[in-house]
Structure formats: structure tokens, C-alpha cells
Amino acid sequence: MKKHLLFALLLLTVEYAFSQEISYRSATVGWNPDSLGNQRIVASYTGDGDVARLVVKWRRSDTNPEAKRIIVVDKHTGLTVNNTRVSFVSNEKGEILFEPVSGKGIYYLYFLPNRNTGRIYYPNSVYLQPTATADEKWLAKLQRDVPVNTVAEAIEGVDAFNTFTAMEVIATEEETAHLLRKYRRRALLVFPESRLLPVRMKERLPYKWIQSGPSSHFEDSVSRGEHFSFQLGVYAIKKLEHLSVAFTDLVAASGKKIPAAALSCLNTTGVQYDGVAFSKKLSVDAAKVQSLWCLLDIPANTEAGRYTGKAVIATAGNSPVTVQLTIHVTNELLADGGISEPEKQTRLHWLNSTLAQENEVLRPYVPLTVTGKSISLLGRKLTLTPTGFPAQAESYFTREMTSLKTDPENILAAPFQFNVYKSGEATPQTWTNHTFAYTTQTEGTVSWKALNSTPDMKMELDAAIEFDGFVQYTVKLTAINDLFVDDIALLMPFTKQAATYMMGLGQKGGFRPPAYQWSWNVAVKNQDGAWLGDVNKGLQYSLRDEKYTRPLNTNFYLQKPLLLPTSWGNDNKGGIDIKDAGHYIAVNNYSGSRALKKGDTLYYNFTLLITPFHTIDTDFQWKTKFFHKYAPIDEVLKAGSTVINIHHANEINPWINYPFIEWKKMKRYIDSAHAQGLKVKIYNTVREVSNRAYETFPMRSLGHEIYSPGPGGGYSWLQEHLGKDYIAAWFVPQIKDAAIINSGMSRWHNYYVEGMNWLVNNVGIDGIYLDDVAFDRITMKRIKRVLTQNNRPGIIDLHSANQFNKRDGFNNSANLYLEHFPYLDRLWFGEYFDYDNNSPDFFLTEVSGIPFGLMGEMLEKGGNPWRGMLYGMTNRMPYDGNDPGPLWRVWDLFGIQDSEMLGYWSDKNPVTTNNSHVLATTYIKEKSALVALASWDSTDVTIRLKIDWKKLGIDPEKAVISKPFIDKLQDAANDIPANNLEIAYRKGALLIIKERN
Numbered sequence: 003m004k005k006h007l008l009f010a011l012l013l014l015t016v017e018y019a020f021s022q023e024i025s026y027r028s029a030t031v032g033w034n035p036d037s038l039g040n041q042r043i044v045a046s047y048t049g050d051g052d053v054a055r056l057v058v059k060w061r062r063s064d065t066n067p068e069a070k071r072i073i074v075v076d077k078h079t080g081l082t083v084n085n086t087r088v089s090f091v092s093n094e095k096g097e098i099l100f101e102p103v104s105g106k107g108i109y110y111l112y113f114l115p116n117r118n119t120g121r122i123y124y125p126n127s128v129y130l131q132p133t134a135t136a137d138e139k140w141l142a143k144l145q146r147d148v149p150v151n152t153v154a155e156a157i158e159g160v161d162a163f164n165t166f167t168a169m170e171v172i173a174t175e176e177e178t179a180h181l182l183r184k185y186r187r188r189a190l191l192v193f194p195e196s197r198l199l200p201v202r203m204k205e206r207l208p209y210k211w212i213q214s215g216p217s218s219h220f221e222d223s224v225s226r227g228e229h230f231s232f233q234l235g236v237y238a239i240k241k242l243e244h245l246s247v248a249f250t251d252l253v254a255a256s257g258k259k260i261p262a263a264a265l266s267c268l269n270t271t272g273v274q275y276d277g278v279a280f281s282k283k284l285s286v287d288a289a290k291v292q293s294l295w296c297l298l299d300i301p302a303n304t305e306a307g308r309y310t311g312k313a314v315i316a317t318a319g320n321s322p323v324t325v326q327l328t329i330h331v332t333n334e335l336l337a338d339g340g341i342s343e344p345e346k347q348t349r350l351h352w353l354n355s356t357l358a359q360e361n362e363v364l365r366p367y368v369p370l371t372v373t374g375k376s377i378s379l380l381g382r383k384l385t386l387t388p389t390g391f392p393a394q395a396e397s398y399f400t401r402e403m404t405s406l407k408t409d410p411e412n413i414l415a416a417p418f419q420f421n422v423y424k425s426g427e428a429t430p431q432t433w434t435n436h437t438f439a440y441t442t443q444t445e446g447t448v449s450w451k452a453l454n455s456t457p458d459m460k461m462e463l464d465a466a467i468e469f470d471g472f473v474q475y476t477v478k479l480t481a482i483n484d485l486f487v488d489d490i491a492l493l494m495p496f497t498k499q500a501a502t503y504m505m506g507l508g509q510k511g512g513f514r515p516p517a518y519q520w521s522w523n524v525a526v527k528n529q530d531g532a533w534l535g536d537v538n539k540g541l542q543y544s545l546r547d548e549k550y551t552r553p554l555n556t557n558f559y560l561q562k563p564l565l566l567p568t569s570w571g572n573d574n575k576g577g578i579d580i581k582d583a584g585h586y587i588a589v590n591n592y593s594g595s596r597a598l599k600k601g602d603t604l605y606y607n608f609t610l611l612i613t614p615f616h617t618i619d620t621d622f623q624w625k626t627k628f629f630h631k632y633a634p635i636d637e638v639l640k641a642g643s644t645v646i647n648i649h650h651a652n653e654i655n656p657w658i659n660y661p662f663i664e665w666k667k668m669k670r671y672i673d674s675a676h677a678q679g680l681k682v683k684i685y686n687t688v689r690e691v692s693n694r695a696y697e698t699f700p701m702r703s704l705g706h707e708i709y710s711p712g713p714g715g716g717y718s719w720l721q722e723h724l725g726k727d728y729i730a731a732w733f734v735p736q737i738k739d740a741a742i743i744n745s746g747m748s749r750w751h752n753y754y755v756e757g758m759n760w761l762v763n764n765v766g767i768d769g770i771y772l773d774d775v776a777f778d779r780i781t782m783k784r785i786k787r788v789l790t791q792n793n794r795p796g797i798i799d800l801h802s803a804n805q806f807n808k809r810d811g812f813n814n815s816a817n818l819y820l821e822h823f824p825y826l827d828r829l830w831f832g833e834y835f836d837y838d839n840n841s842p843d844f845f846l847t848e849v850s851g852i853p854f855g856l857m858g859e860m861l862e863k864g865g866n867p868w869r870g871m872l873y874g875m876t877n878r879m880p881y882d883g884n885d886p887g888p889l890w891r892v893w894d895l896f897g898i899q900d901s902e903m904l905g906y907w908s909d910k911n912p913v914t915t916n917n918s919h920v921l922a923t924t925y926i927k928e929k930s931a932l933v934a935l936a937s938w939d940s941t942d943v944t945i946r947l948k949i950d951w952k953k954l955g956i957d958p959e960k961a962v963i964s965k966p967f968i969d970k971l972q973d974a975a976n977d978i979p980a981n982n983l984e985i986a987y988r989k990g991a992l993l994i995i996k997e998r999n
Contacts, residue, residue: 028162039114049151056152071130077108085140127718189320193235194220200699201293221328227302244283244318252309268295275751277359352756353749358784361446369445390452391418397539415586419493425486431456470824473610481598491592501587506532511847521577524564528811542611559811657692681768689776690731690741710745759788769797779821799828829858837866868990871934888969901925912953930996947980
């Protein structure tokens with residue numbers, strides 16, 4: 003008996019020795035993670051025989067580790083060992099037996115193998131389940147006791163980025179329980195932590211904190227002028243409510259101070275993306291970890307020395323917890339605040355930035371001017387009623403969209419009417435105006451307020467217009483008495499010409515239907531308004547309430563849709579009715595019947611955009627030829643391009659929407675391009691951000707402020723390091739770049755603005771390429787300001803895939819992004835736009851940008867070059883499909899930069915055809931013209947040109963019509979007869995008309 007006890011004790015001793023703490027490191031030589039996963043145990047077998055037994059205390063944080071396969075590979079041969087058996091697996095430890103086929107030596111145990119079950123750019127890693135591979139003979143040998151004869155030397159990640167940090171190595175349940183017993187009388191424990199080791203787990207304590215224990219002291223060294231940050235890790239022993247952090251001054255022995263105002267907690271205070279300061283009270287559930295990221299701005303003139311102070315963590319119903327802070331300020335002065343070392347989390351301070359918030363007028367816009375109740379802006383005028391609503395909106399743009407005129411055209415046929423229909427009454431109640439006053443009159447913003455009432459309702463109206471034509475209304479209705487209403491509605495009376503076209507509310511861009519009815523369904527429709535207009539005048543509007551938040555877009559709308567406005571939506575009773583009312587087009591936005599109690603308040607808010615925004619800059623279109631690819635400078639020059647767009651997933655801009663890691667390579671490339679007269683723009687937007695961002699885990703500590711809630715999943719790195727509660731986004735398989743969806747409007751936009759400013763001043767970018775947009779016009783204005791600072795070009799082009807589909811809520815790209823158009827220089831619409839099976843009015847409204855003062859390009863399958871040229875569009879170099887180079891050469895041969903563009907929509911266009919399905923746009927200059935023809939007929943046709951020679955400015959007796967050669971598009975031809983021109987189905991022709999010498 004004693005002998006057996008001694009043997010058992012010996013086994014336990016050996017097992018303990020073979021399961022000691024192991025190191026976590028990255029492999030010096032990686033492996034293929036697509037087949038084996040990202041993690042492995044490096045195990046050393048030192049025994050004899052044909053059974054190796056390993057007990058590993060791996061401290062894993064992943065869920066259901068017992069349901070994941072373990073693959074054993076012999077390092078010597080590189081072959082998989084089939085004879086394996088997993089005896090026990092938990093998060094804390096595992097026991098694995100395998101056949102050491104090469105005898106003593108190293109064996110690798112891959113414990114997170116997975117395969118992709120999703121799409122290539124939207125993967126979903128599914129972890130392989132355990133499977134029996136051992137043969138019966140080998141398994142029979144396991145019946146006897148097998149001593150632990152294998153030691154785990156290390157747990158390796160496939161590379162440094164995948165390697166688990168100390169913040170991901172879990173404490174055992176026993177260790178956690180022991181800690182809680184020791185501190186059972188406390189509500190929370192604090193674990194101060196370095197900025198270099200961001201807290202990663204929310205559900206478990208890291209083993210590192212078991213080893214160190216909680217502490218009431220934090221100490222670190224900083225430089226003068228540094229943007230310093232540190233963590234206070236909080237473990238909630240019981241649920242914590244209203245958590246806040248306060249700081250004292252940091253005081254040196256000399257009496258010198260760093261004021262408490264220099265300290266803040268990112269998790270409890272900050273500045274929103276719109277510049278408004280906020281504070282919030284955190285709640286932390288019991289047995290959860292919350293990292294509090296604290297920011298400290300060290301003034302540049304701080305005297306070197308040791309400074310001490312306090313951080314006080316308060317929670318409801320508990321005694322405050324004080325952490326002593328000791329900060330050693332060195333003599334080193336950081337000119338950039340440490341921003342050049344983002345791995346030290348110095349850029350977290352960008353999250354509270356107010357850079358470029360001032361609403362200064364940007365070019366080409368002009369300051370707002372007020373005359374009575376009329377407010378004038380570039381090319382437009384808004385006149386108000388005494389109640390504060392629009393009485394008239396006017397446009398001074400010509401139909402050619404290249405200049406302004408003195409006689410405006412009306413957009414409205416009559417003033418807006420805000421109608422309240424009391425139950426049983428056929429006519430709306432009459433509003434009495436009590437006050438109207440301008441509250442702000444600056445060059446960039448004019449705001450006003452009005453107080454109106456009926457016997458049953460009080461209306462408090464606050465509104466503002468900005469220099470670009472954006473108008474925002476807050477309409478607060480309060481019931482004076484109990485009442486029942488049949489409807490509360492806003493009637494917008496458009497002139498018929500100003501409602502020629504329509505886009506939005508489930509309608510593709512094109513001619514407005516004679517009548518249209520729409521109802522709310524935010525769960526599946528990203529729709530809350532529309533644009534109605536003509537080429538040179540129009541109005542977009544959106545219906546909102548006080549709870550409006552921007553939804554997700556571009557593949558993700560259904561995961562965070564619009565919130566149904568309580569007022570306009572009214573439990574889906576509301577809707578929009580558009581119809582011909584005789585001398586005007588009535589757009590009635592109704593909300594339906596409801597009962598109101600005295601004091602009930604509803605917000606019938608709405609926004610307007612008066613279009614166009616500015617005239618078309620055709621010269622920019624002809625001179626700016628994008629090369630949309632990272633390529634050698636010589637290749638770009640040879641193509642005839644003038645501006646390079648650097649996408650992501652390449653050597654100098656590898657990580658999506660995080661262009662800060664390889665910035666030195668980017669700068670070298672941009673410098674060389676500038677030396678050759680080229681401009682360079684980069685891909686950088688907000689919607690998703692690479693998992694390579696240094697700030698990933700600090701931002702995760704902010705809950706759902708920056709990262710959207712979601713089902714998790716996606717690429718394996720996300721599952722192994724984020725765990726859950728996120729939305730996986732775009733993935734680049736070549737470099738394993740896995741993006742995470744942003745939540746919408748957040749302080750990440752402050753970071754984005756600061757980041758763009760840094761790229762302009764330190765890397766020299768000439769603009770940005772936006773691939774869809776997930777921020778609002780406030781951020782867009784800020785971006786335009788930092789990009790154009792010091793007279794820099796600040797070129798912004800927007801690409802969008804067609805949003806008119808189920809996953810995007812059937813919105814229109816142009817309608818969705820119209821608030822950004824005032825600050826764009828080019829459109830690129832885009833994937834899934836059908837250029838062959840849509841009408842000219844679709845091209846004009848949804849693709850071209852012309853009714854808004856922009857021009858664009860085509861993408862899908864290279865576009866339709868004939869139809870595109872009606873709007874001055876080609877596709878983009880060097881995308882697949884139609885090479886724009888030959889068309890560009892015709893532009894240069896003709897001298898299109900000196901021409902005036904007269905589209906088929908212009909009364910001044912001198913060239914038309916006898917076929918209404920074959921349209922013409924003329925680019926006219928002295929004694930010559932370039933005529934673009936494109937057909938929408940259902941077959942090949944023969945047409946006759948109808949030329950107004952007087953408008954054309956060419957003597958018909960001397961006129962010569964020819965076809966220039968365009969490679970792969972048309973052959974050259976001279977002396978073409980104007981009355982017998984063959985046009986192929988879905989194609990067209992490019993003609994040059996000029997006088998004979």
C-alpha cells in the first residue's frame with residue numbers, strides 16, 4: 003500500500019513539474035494558419051516508449067475549448083501524428099497523449115485549427131471539432147498508467163501580432179476565488195497598468211493581476227510636452243453603478259504643479275464628434291473587468307521632477323477608492339507630444355480633439371448674408387415665413403451648371419405648411435406667431451428661433467442654415483390641452499419644374515412618378531426622406547426626431563438600422579404622399595392620428611439641403627485623371643494620369659483605414675510623385691478600422707461608443723483576441739488584415755480628423771479617397787478644412803457601391819451621401835451600377851453628380867463609354883474594362899479644357915437628333931465642337947443630327963464632321979453626313995465638328 007502511495011505521490015510530483023507556468027512567445031518561423039490555426043504548444047518529449055503524456059496549464063480565454071481539435075505535428079518530419087487522444091480540456095489546462103513517432107524531441111500541438119466558411123473578403127473562421135484518428139492498437143496501450151513525460155516549453159503565436167499577451171492569460175477559478183476571499187469586504191479592486199499592456203479581457207482576470215495583486219499606487223515616467231496615458235483596471239466584486247474618476251493636482255516637492263485639469267478619464271468624460279463636452283457614469287457588472295484609460299497632458303514648460311497626486315474612483319453606495327499617482331517628469335521635451343510613437347497610446351488624446359470645429363466658410367462658398375427674412379448663400383436664397391418655416395427657396399444656377407444668373411428660379415410654389423388637424427376638423431389649426439428672432443448671424447451659420455401656437459399646441463422652433471445650403475429644423479410641439487389629432491403633417495409645395503426628378507424613398511433616381519405613396523419601415527428600409535429637383539434647382543429633406551442617430555450603411559444597415567421617429571413614424575402610421583396638385587407638386591409628410599395629453603411633447607425635426615451646391619468645375623474634370631492603384635511613378639505618367647489614389651492593402655498603406663504604421667514608406671513615395679508633378683491621395687475613411695490599430699483595446703474599453711455591438715465571429719484573430727460583441731468587416735487575405743465595424747457617430751471621428759491633419763503635415767497627402775462614408779457632414783467639413791489648410795489641394799473623391807439593395811435598406815448612394823457632396827471634388831459610382839439597363843435620367847441624378855455641382859466616373863465593368871461621355875464621364879485608370887486612355891487622348895487632341903459643356907438637358911445645346919432615344923451633349927469652343935452621342939434605343943438605329951449652326955458658331959457651308967479614332971471604341975471617319983449616321987445598340991459616337999480652313 004505504501005509503495006502504491008509513494009508511486010502516486012511520485013506521479014503527482016512529476017505531473018506538477020511538467021505543468022509549470024510556460025512562456026507565451028511568437029514563433030521565429032511561422033506556419034500556415036489557414037490549416038493549423040494561429041496558436042500552438044511547443045512540447046518537448048523526454049520519455050521512452052510510444053506514448054507521450056502532456057499536461058499543459060495553458061490558461062486559455064476562448065469559449066468551449068473542449069470542442070476544438072488539437073493537431074499534433076512532429077517537428078522532425080513535419081508530419082501529423084494520428085495517434086493522439088485528448089484526455090481532458092478546460093480553459094485552465096489540458097491533458098493530451100500522443101505517439102512520439104520520432105522519439106525524443108519537439109512536437110507541436112496546434113490547439114485552435116479552423117477553416118473559413120465565409121466569403122474571401124468576409125471570412126468566418128469555424129474551429130475544427132475533435133475527431134478520432136488514433137488506431138485501436140495504440141489506444142490499447144493507454145490502459146496502463148502513463149507518467150507525464152512531456153513538458154510544454156512555450157505557447158507560440160504564428161507571429162507577434164497573434165501571440166497572446168499577459169492580458170489574455172487567464173487566472174484560474176481557484177486563484178480568482180482566493181483573491182475574492184481575501185478582499186471580500188470590498189466592492190471593487192483596482193489594478194493600475196501600463197499603457198504598453200492594454201487590458202484585453204472583460205470576462206476574466208488576467209493571471210498577471212493575481213501575481214501582482216491589486217494596488218493603490220501607479221508610477222511611471224514621462225517627458226515634457228507628452229500626451230501620456232495609463233490604465234486603472236477595475237474588477238467589480240459586486241455590480242458598480244455610476245462609476246466616475248476624479249483627479250487632484252500633481253505636485254512636486256518644489257511646489258510646482260501639474261493641474262488636475264490636465265488629467266481626464268477617457269471612459270467617463272470627453273468631447274463628442276460635434277465638439278460638445280460630455281460626462282457619463284459607468285456601470286460595471288459583478289465579476290467583470292473595466293479598464294479606465296486615463297489621459298495626462300504634460301505641459302511643455304513643466305519643470306522636471308517627481309510629481310504626486312491622486313485618482314479617486316467613486317461608485318454609488320460604496321466608499322471611494324484612491325490611487326496614489328507618482329509621475330516622474332524627465333528633462334526630455336517632445337515637440338510632437340509623442341504622437342510619433344502611437345504604440346505608447348499617445349494618440350488616444352485625439353479622441354477628444356476639437357480641431358477644425360469652427361464653421362469657417364470653405365471655398366468655393368461665400369459668407370451668408372441676411373436681408374430681412376431672406377438669407378443668401380452661394381447661388382441660392384432661402385426666405386422665411388414669420389413662423390420660421392421656408393417661404394421660398396431660390397436658385398441662381400443656369401441649366402448648364404457652369405455659371406450663375408441674375409434672375410432666380412423658384413423651388414417652392416408656396417411656403418411650407420405645418421398642419422395640425424384636430425379630430426373631426428377638415429381644416430388645419432391656424433398658427434399664431436408670437437416671436438421670431440435671429441439668434442446667430444455669422445459668415446458660416448445663421449440661426450433663428452420662433453414661438454408659435456394654436457389654442458391646443460405650442461410650437462418652439464429652432465433652425466439654422468449653413469453656408470453650403472444645409473438647413474436643420476428642431477420643431478418642438480407641446481400639447482396645451484388634452485386632444486386627439488387626425489394628423490400632424492408638413493406640406494412642401496414644389497414648383498413642377500423643381501420636382502422634375504426624384505430620388506429616394508425606395509425610388510431609383512429618375513423622373514418623378516405622377517403619384518407616389520411611401521410608409522415607414524425602418525427595420526428594412528434606410529429611408530427617411532428624398533431629393534426632388536431639376537438639373538439646376540432642388541431640395542433634399544430628411545424626417546427625424548430628437549433621438550436620431552446615424553445608422554450603419556454599406557452592407558451593414560440591417561445590423562443597426564434607423565430609429566423610427568416617435569413623431570413622424572407614430573408606430574408606422576406615418577408616411578409620405580407625393581402627388582400633382584394642379585399648379586404644384588404636393589409633398590405631404592404625415593404622421594397620422596394620435597391622442598395627446600396636456601404637456602406631451604413631440605419633436606418633428608427635419609433637415610433640408612438646397613441644391614445645387616456650386617457650379618461645375620469642368621476644367622478639374624478634364625485635368626484630373628485618376629490612377630487608382632499603387633504603382634511605379636513611371637507607369638502612372640505613361641498612362642497620362644495626374645493624380646494617384648493609393649488604396650489600402652499594399653506596401654505603403656497596408657491596413658484599412660489606419661494609414662499610420664507604414665507612413666515613412668508612404669512619404670517617400672509621395673515625395674517622389676510630387677517631384678514628377680503628380681498628386682497623391684490615400685484611402686482612408688470611417689466605417690470600419692483595421693485590427694492593427696494600436697488603440698483597438700482602449701477603444702473596446704469604451705463599450706459600444708466606437709465599435710458597434712454585434713455577433714462576433716469573422717476572421718480567427720478577432721475571435722481569439724476580441725472574443726465577442728463586435729461586427730467583423732472587410733478582410734484582406736494576403737496580409738490578414740481584419741477590420742471591425744465602427745458604431746456610427748463617435749469620438750473616433752475626432753481621431754480621424756486629427757489623423758488626417760497629421761498625414762497632411764507629416765506625409766504630404768493631397769487628399770483622400772472615400773470608399774463610402776460612415777460619418778456626417780460635421781466631420782466632412784472638418785476633414786475638408788484640414789486637407790485644404792495652407793492652400794493645399796485637399797482633393798476628395800467619393801466611391802460608393804450601389805446602395806439600392808436589401809442589405810443597404812434600398813437607399814440611393816447619391817441620396818445617402820448628399821450632405822457630403824458640398825465638399826467633394828469627384829464621384830465614382832460605382833460597383834453594381836448598371837450603365838446598360840438604366841435610363842438617362844438615372845445617369846443624370848444618381849451617377850453624374852451634375853445636378854449638385856459635381857462630375858463623376860463609372861466603375862462596374864468599365865462603364866458605358868458612350869453614355870458616360872454625355873455627362874463628361876469615363877471610367878478610371880487602370881481598372882478592368884474600357885481603358886479611358888484613348889478617350890483622354892481625344893480630349894487632349896480636341897482641347898476639351900477650353901470648351902463649354904452643353905448637356906442634352908441644356909436649352910443652349912446646339913446639337914440634338916431626330917430620335918428621342920439618342921441624346922447628344924456638345925463640348926463647344928471657337929469654330930469647333932466635340933459631340934457625344936449615346937443611344938437608349940432598343941436596336942441599332944440610323945439617325946439625323948439636328949444642328950443649330952448659329953448656337954454652334956460654325957458656318958454650315960464650311961463645316962466638316964469627322965470621327966476621331968478611339969481604340970476599341972470607334973474607327974476614324976471623315977466627311978460624315980449629318981443626316982445618315984448609324985448608331986449601334988447601347989453605343990454611340992464621338993464626333994468632331996469644325997470649319998474647313
